[in-house]
Amino acid sequence: MWRALASNMLTVLAVGLFLVAGLVLWGRSEYSSQGPLETAICLQVERGSNMGRVSRELEAEGAISNGTVFRLGAEYSDKASALKAGSFLVPEGASMEEIVDAITRGGASTCGTEIVYRIGVTRTLAEVRELDPATQEFTELAEFDYATEEVPEIYKEKRDEPDTRYRIAMAEGVTSWQVVEALKSMDVLSGDVAELPREGTLAPDSYEVTRGEDRAEIIDEMVERQALRVSAVWENRGDDLPIQTPEEMVVLASIIEKETGVPEERRQVASVFVNRLREGMRLQTDPTVIYGITKGQGVLGRGLRQSELRQVTPWNTYVIEGLPPTPIANPGMASLEAAVDPANTDFVFFVADGTGGHAFAETLQEHNRNVARWREIEAERQNSGN
16 A cells, blocks of 8 residues: 555656646747747836836736746846836847846836937037837927027936936037037036047047046046057058158048038048148148138037138148147047048039038149039029028
8 A cells, every 4th residue: 555655656756747847848948939929018117116017017017928037037047136227128039038037137227218419510409209119210299409408308207217318419519618618517426527529539439428427537438549549540550651650640531521521522521631641732722721720519500701811820731731739539430440441532722512511623724614513502502692
């Protein structure tokens, strides 16, 4: 009898173990397989929340099939205690494993409201926008000149929400003074900038920032990115260039940046300046004259006077030989690359062509015709009130 009882107990235990193993395998499969969510959602995780509360919300949204499996999977992977507050995009069909990873990985929100500060050449704009999880496209809620216009209520409201994300978008061709002034005006940042960064040392790029982040740390990141770019571009420079150092490359790139906003023209503009440097001709470029007047502190806001074209400053390339002593703005990657890889042309002149681009010329005679045509276009625009 005891032998039969022991045999039955072993059988029950074996069946039990088999069922447990099967349950574990099923749970693992449920945890890692495609989820039931049919349309992407924004999952809001409040501060002080836990996996139980999150699992119930996900079940209510139809994003997971089993809250218990979700919680056990998070515990088993040692991620239950790493839950972050924020607003997270849960894509269509996301598995429980993918959702747990998203809400514990780094804490940065991937969904919801974003405030973007756009530092431009003429002004700094603040844009408040919200991500639609279904289309994964942003809807603009407000846009305003951060320095001069009244701050809308929607900005104040979204700025004060704990899961709002912040980003700084720095345009190519802005000066270091413009960047610092813009950072100083942003009320979500903290700290002072002890000294103005050298012109040309900040990388035009997009920067994710957090509320309360120190302005000096953001500047440090901009400097670090630009240094890496300059080093990489200089390492891959072309042969026989009339520039001798990375610093001279940045100076030339800054002039290219200020002379054209047409991407396809950068290498042609670069070829004009490189050809002039090779031939010992003065660069004669207006943006350098403007920098000599403003020192990068704001926009001139008017045309140059003849007296200013003749005025001697370290940056006036109508009167100095070669490159100016410093960059005149912070150039982007494309202008840095153009400076060391100019187009192969014989152009030594260019002038605006009325379309936003330029007309290039190899001879003074051809250039004079292009200038005459540009003056006709200017006169037509003045007569038509444009």
